[in-house]
Every structure is written in C-alpha cells, then in structure tokens.
Amino acid sequence: MSLICKDIVKTYSGKDVLQDVSLELQPGKIYGLIGRNGAGKTTLLSILTAQNPATRGEISLDGQGVWENRRSLEKLCFSRELNANAESGLASMKAKEYLRIAATYYESWDRDMEARLVSLFELNVKKKLGKMSKGMLSMITIIVALCSKAPYTFLDEPVAGLDVVAREQFYKLLLEEYTESGRTFVVSTHIIEEAADLLEEVIILHQGKVLLSGETQSFVDSACHVSGKAEEVDAAVAGLEVRHVETMGRSKGVTVFLEPGQKIDESRDVSVQPVSLQRAFVALCGEEEHK
Amino acid sequence: MKRNLRFWTRYTFETMGVELGATALLAVLALFGADGLDWSFFASTVPLFLCISAMFGIVMINSGSQSLYVPLLISLGETRRNVFWGFHYFRALVIAVTLALCALIWLAAPGEVSTAGLRSLPTLLCVLAAVSALGSIMGTIFTRWRWAGMILIIIICGGGGGMLGATGAIAANGGFSQADTLMLVSYLMKTPWWLAAAALAAVALDAAFQWVLLRKQEVRL
Numbered sequence: 001m002s003l004i005c006k007d008i009v010k011t012y013s014g015k016d017v018l019q020d021v022s023l024e025l026q027p028g029k030i031y032g033l034i035g036r037n038g039a040g041k042t043t044l045l046s047i048l049t050a051q052n053p054a055t056r057g058e059i060s061l062d063g064q065g066v067w068e069n070r071r072s073l074e075k076l077c078f079s080r081e082l083n084a085n086a087e088s089g090l091a092s093m094k095a096k097e098y099l100r101i102a103a104t105y106y107e108s109w110d111r112d113m114e115a116r117l118v119s120l121f122e123l124n125v126k127k128k129l130g131k132m133s134k135g136m137l138s139m140i141t142i143i144v145a146l147c148s149k150a151p152y153t154f155l156d157e158p159v160a161g162l163d164v165v166a167r168e169q170f171y172k173l174l175l176e177e178y179t180e181s182g183r184t185f186v187v188s189t190h191i192i193e194e195a196a197d198l199l200e201e202v203i204i205l206h207q208g209k210v211l212l213s214g215e216t217q218s219f220v221d222s223a224c225h226v227s228g229k230a231e232e233v234d235a236a237v238a239g240l241e242v243r244h245v246e247t248m249g250r251s252k253g254v255t256v257f258l259e260p261g262q263k264i265d266e267s268r269d270v271s272v273q274p275v276s277l278q279r280a281f282v283a284l285c286g287e288e289e290h291k
Numbered sequence: 292m293k294r295n296l297r298f299w300t301r302y303t304f305e306t307m308g309v310e311l312g313a314t315a316l317l318a319v320l321a322l323f324g325a326d327g328l329d330w331s332f333f334a335s336t337v338p339l340f341l342c343i344s345a346m347f348g349i350v351m352i353n354s355g356s357q358s359l360y361v362p363l364l365i366s367l368g369e370t371r372r373n374v375f376w377g378f379h380y381f382r383a384l385v386i387a388v389t390l391a392l393c394a395l396i397w398l399a400a401p402g403e404v405s406t407a408g409l410r411s412l413p414t415l416l417c418v419l420a421a422v423s424a425l426g427s428i429m430g431t432i433f434t435r436w437r438w439a440g441m442i443l444i445i446i447i448c449g450g451g452g453g454m455l456g457a458t459g460a461i462a463a464n465g466g467f468s469q470a471d472t473l474m475l476v477s478y479l480m481k482t483p484w485w486l487a488a489a490a491l492a493a494v495a496l497d498a499a500f501q502w503v504l505l506r507k508q509e510v511r512l
Contacts, residue, residue, distance in 0.1 A: 052509045052510060077368065083512060105294055
C-alpha cells in the first residue's frame with residue numbers, strides 16, 4: 001500500500017508552485033518534508049490528501065485514485081495548521097467541538113488517546129480556537145493527527161509555537177505511535193535538527209521541485225564539510241559537487257556532496273567532518289555559490 | 292455517508308435550536324405589543340414567527356456553513372460529493388422540520404388562521420426553498436469573493452428585513468387595500484405556479500453554482 005504521486009503540477013495565477021513532483025510514500029515510515037518558506041510544502045500535502053486539486057498529475061493509494069475516493073481518503077489524515085485569525089469562523093469554534101467533528105469523520109478515532117493527550121497537554125477544550133495560543137493550536141492538530149489512526153498521516157509544522165517540553169512530548173508520542181501502529185507519518189518541519197533523528201526518509205522541496213527524496217542517513221552520509229587553507233580545500237574537492245562555500249581570510253570551508261565512488265583527496269592538508277541534516281539541507285538549498 | 296448524515300443531522304438540530312430561540316424572542320416581542328390576548332389566536336400565529344426566523348436563520352447559517360463547515364469537512368477527509376449532498380440534506384431537513392413544527396402547532400390550535408396556515412404550507416415550502424438557495428449562493432460568493440459576498444448579504448438581508456418591516460407597518464396602519472389583501476391571501480392559499488418555478492430555478496441554480504465552485508475549492512482554515 002503505497003501513496004504515489006506522479007508529475008504533480010500546481011499553478012496559481014500563472015506561477016508554478018509545484019513543478020512535476022513525483023514521489024512514492026511507502027507504508028510504515030516516517031518521512032520528513034523539508035523546504036524553505038514558500039517551497040510548496042503545504043500545497044503538496046494538501047494535494048496529496050485531496051484537500052486541494054492539482055492543476056495536473058495523479059495521486060493514487062494502493063492503485064486507486066485519491067480524488068473523490070472515500071475509501072482512499074479514509075486512510076489519509078492531513079492535520080492542517082489551524083489559523084485562529086481565519087475569517088472562516090473557525091475562531092469562534094470551541095476546541096471540544098472541533099475534536100468532536102474530527103472524531104465523527106475518522107472511522108478509527110481513538111477516544112481514549114484523545115482524553116489522554118488533552119490531559120497531557122493540559123488543554124482547556126472548552127476554550128474557543130480563536131482564544132488559543134499558537135502552541136495550543138499545534139497541540140490540537142497533533143491530537144487530530146494521532147487520534148485519527150489514519151494509515152497515512154500528514155502533519156504540517158506540528159511543533160510551531162510549542163515550547164521545548166511540549167516538542168519533546170510530541171516527538172516521544174510520535175515515536176510511540178509509530179512503533180505500536182506502524183503508520184506512515186509525513187512531517188513538514190522547519191526545526192530540522194530536533195526532528196532529524198526521527199526521520200527515516202527525507203524529502204527536500206525547493207522552489208516547487210523535489211530536490212531529493214531518499215533515506216535520511218544516506219543523504220547525511222553523502223555530505224561532509226571540508227575546511228582548511230583555501231588552495232588545499234580547492235585541490236581536495238576538485239571535481240566534486242561543492243556547496244555552501246564559506247571563506248575567512250585564507251581559510252575556506254565547503255560542504256561537499258559525494259556521489260557513490262567519489263572521495264575527497266585526503267592527501268591534502270584539510271579537515272573533513274560529517275555534517276548534520278540541517279547543515280546538509282542548508283548547503284543544498286542555500287543561495288551560496290556552487291560548482 | 293453514515294458519518295456525514297450524523298454530522299449534518301446533528302447540525303440541523305443545533306440550527307433548529309437557534310431558530311426556536313429567535314421564534315421565542317419574536318413571540319415575546321409580539322406579546323408585549325398585544326392589547327388583549329387570545330391564546331388560541333396567538334398560538335396559531337407562532338408558526339409565522341417560526342417561518343420568519345427560519346428565513347433569516349437559513350440565510351445566515353447557509354453563509355456560515357459554506358465558509359466554515361464545507362472546507363472543514365473536506366479537510367477531515369470527506370469527499371466533495373458527500374459534502375455537497377450533506378449540505379443539501381441539512382437544508383432540506385431544516386425546512387422540513389420547520390414546516391412540520393408549523394403544521395403541528397396549527398393542528399394543535401384549530402381556528403381560521405390555522406386552517407389558512409395549513410393550506411399555505413406549499414407556498415411556505417417554496418419561499419423557504421428559494422430563500423435557502425439564495426442563502427447558499429450568497430455563502431458561496433462570500434467564501435470565494437469575501438467582500439462582494441459581504442456586500443450582497445448586507446443588501447439582501449437589509450433589504451429583506453426592511454421590506455418585511457415596511458410591509459408590517461403598512462398593514463398595521465391599514466395601508467393595504469382589500470384587493471391587495473385578497474391577492475396576498477390567495478398566494479398563501481393556492482401556490483402560484485411562478486413561485487414554485489422560481490423556487491425550483493433557485494434550487495437548481497444554487498446546486499449548479501455550488502458544485503462548480505466546490506469541485507475546485509481549496510481548503511483554507
């Protein structure tokens with residue numbers, strides 16, 4: 001049971017927000033969807049879950065189209081980031097009411113888990129959504145995502161506005177749920193460093209295109225930071241894919257992406273260090289010079 | 292579909308609660324204005340307050356539903372087709388419950404007004420269906436083109452309320468001729484074909500308009 005999207009294009013006012021995006025999301029994995037602001041992450045998640053129509057392209061789950069297909073949609077949950085200032089009237093809805101409606105629509109909704117999470121997050125569900133802080137709204141979206149029990153669950157910036165304790169709680173809950181249920185989670189986040197350990201696979205979206213989709217560890221392992229005297233660094237990385245160049249006087253540091261079989265010339269007087277997912281992401285999507 | 296029906300049925304009864312509240316308020320206001328009180332006559336006029344509350348309630352609630360519940364349900368994994376039918380089911384149920392309550396009250400309080408009221412049910416059905424369709428169209432416009440929808444709602448609700456008030460004032464001051472009164476009563480007693488046709492056209496137009504926009508609607512919460 002894979003969720004497959006093929007050649008997705010989304011155009012707003014003549015501008016391509018997503019360009020030929022093709023992905024395969026396999027069951028039982030945690031994916032990280034990362035990208036800069038405006039890269040098209042929320043748009044992609046909305047299209048994958050049929051909340052927004054694509055301009056072109058196809059999405060299927062287990063070989064069945066997702067659009068207007070209740071059987072497929074039952075297996076998907078995209079817990080959107082709630083906007084309490086929205087003119088939609090959501091601000092005047094109580095959290096309790098929102099959760100009640102969500103429970104009506106998700107067949108496998110876990111009421112015990114809902115009660116447990118409401119208590120864990122110390123949420124006052126009698127409060128209107130418009131009166132809640134950004135962190136509290138994030139808690140609501142986390143509750144909907146986890147309690148829906150949907151085999152494919154998408155979370156858009158789930159930790160936005162959460163304090164460090166609540167963020168840790170969320171990562172723990174996500175991991176627990178993943179271990180117990182084997183559900184697939186796709187988590188879009190800007191807080192890459194914190195979530196890096198959770199993400200088995202990473203999808204990097206940049207300017208509406210998928211720059212990379214693959215195992216997080218392989219991606220991180222393929223990158224390294226090379227530093228030393230500028231001429232030594234240049235010689236050591238000659239012919240390699242160099243990104244994110246930093247110079248300070250005669251010293252230079254670069255992030256290099258190695259293809260299989262490629263190596264850094266270690267006979268040169270340079271220091272080679274592994275990089276974190278965040279640093280690799282910045283190197284890949286940053287505006288720095290690349291060769 | 293079962294979940295969809297459960298949601299819209301519950302929402303119908305919440306809406307009916309608001310409608311009954313507004314009816315009670317109108318009835319209390321009417322009581323204050325009455326010189327003497329004939330309880331039987333008063334009871335037979337309550338359905339009229341209920342219909343007025345339903346008309347304004349349907350317009351306002353339809354607009355709210357379009358901008359809040361339709362995108363919310365899509366975001367919770369419901370298909371657009373089911374949301375479309377669920378929303379129509381909700382509106383039909385509100386009208387049906389309203390008319391059923393009117394009929395029950397008129398049956399419970401027999402008299403001249405009640406007899407006329409029972410005969411006017413088809414006309415009331417046409418009026419409520421047309422008003423409901425209008426409310427839904429306004430709601431769709433409001434969701435899609437915020438300010439244009441808002442201006443339209445103000446004009447239509449303000450205009451409708453104003454007309455109703457003016458008509459009441461004219462009637463209270465004996466401003467209606469006998470011929471005018473007879474014509475109005477005849478419309479209530481025997482539904483004019485053009486009213487039925489207008490209601491049908493409004494419902495069809497609303498359904499077509501709503502479906503075209505709903506198919507391409509983007510969820511923004």
